[in-house]
Amino acid sequence: MSLFWRVFLLNAAVLTAATALLVLSPATVSTPVLPAEGLILVAGLAAMLVANAVLLRIGFLPLRRLTRAMTTADLLRPGARPPVSGHGGIADLIKAFNAMLDRLEIERATSNARALSAQEEERRRIARELHDEVGQSLTAVLLELRRVADEAPESVSTALHQVQETTRDSLDEIRRIARRLRPGVLEELGLASALKSLTGEVHGVAVRCRIDGELPALGEEVELVIYRVAQESITNAVRHANATRIELGVRVDPSEVRLRVRDNGKGIGSAPEGAGIRGMRERALLAGAVLAVEDAPGGGTDVKLDVPIRGGSRR
Known part of the structure; x- marks a missing residue:
């Protein structure tokens, strides 16, 4: 049964019960309406509205659970699903929402796998370039500084030795960065x-x-x-x-x-x-x-x- 017909039948049941009660009860309505009759009408209307609200609340309870699930759904925390309850259109709606979450989680996992794989490949490429190109260039600079420092006057040699230490520290830092980008120890040991x-x-x-x-x-x-x-x-x-x-x-x-x-x-x-x-x-x-x-x-x-x-x- 569709949601429309469920709401329609709930309201129809309330109105039918109210009509039957009015017909079978000894209550009458005068013109103009007497105070006692007015109280009876107001009480009947209030009872009808309360009954309608209670029945609709019970009928829409699965939708409230679905709404909470929609507002709290997080694809990074998969697995949570609202229980399939209710009848007709409501149950179908919850099933469709759960199926949508299943598809989204699968698609996100697939796209994340591709993105992270590409990220790791880029890390490896940068690490290789740092090690093979920048690292070798700094090593060559370090060797050349050592040769020049050995041949330079003492006043210049001291400054060149300081530059050597700075270059060596930079080379060590590049190697540390390369190891963080590409954990060779993980692959080897x-x-x-x-x-x-x-x-x-x-x-x-x-x-x-x-x-x-x-x-x-x-x-x-x-x-x-x-x-x-x-x-x-x-x-x-x-x-x-x-x-x-x-x-x-x-x-x-x-x-x-x-x-x-x-x-x-x-x-x-x-x-x-x-x-x-x-x-x-x-x-x-x-x-x-x-x-x-x-x-x-x-x-x-x-x-x-x-x-x-x-x-x-x-x-």
Whole structure:
């Protein structure tokens, strides 16, 4: 039955009941209307309106649930669906909305996978150029400075040695940037070594890394998701949360791998999620993982990533 006919029949039932009550009751209406008769009419009208409102509220209750689902739907937090209830058009409307969410989540996951794959490829390209071109050019400059400094007078040699140190520091920084863009350790030694290397590159903040259990073969994309979420969490803690202590932990359960990154910074509070956290959520969707970013007890931020173990093999 369509929504139109449901509303029509509800109103018709109320009006029919009111008419039957008026016909069967001993109440009469005079001209002009007496005060007692007026009270009876007002009471009947009020009863009819209340009954109509109650019946319509019950009938439209599934639509209210659907409205709440529409206003709270978030494709970065998939899975929530309003229950299919009601009759006729209302149930069909809820089914259509759920089917639309299914399509949108699939399309978003597909587009995110393509976008993140292109992003990673661009990271690798930039990292190669930094290492192969800029790095080699700076190395050549460093060698030439050393040769000139050895042949230059002492007054000039001192200044050239200072330029050498500056160039060497720049070369080291370029190599660090290249490693962050393209985690070669992840490709060569695996996720556990990459996470330990990641925490070892943080300066000025006490970072502890603990991995409980032997990590299973998760596959290239899933390992990259875990690494990037850990990397973004540490970066946010250092740059934005003013943290002085970070704890990174990985625990292997029979059905999933749990990543935890906790810091003692200022936390996230009620601030809206930035691009970094949204990026982590999009990456988590690629691995079918569940991501939670919340204020940690006692202050700071607690990032939790639960990745299901679906099998896989290393390259």
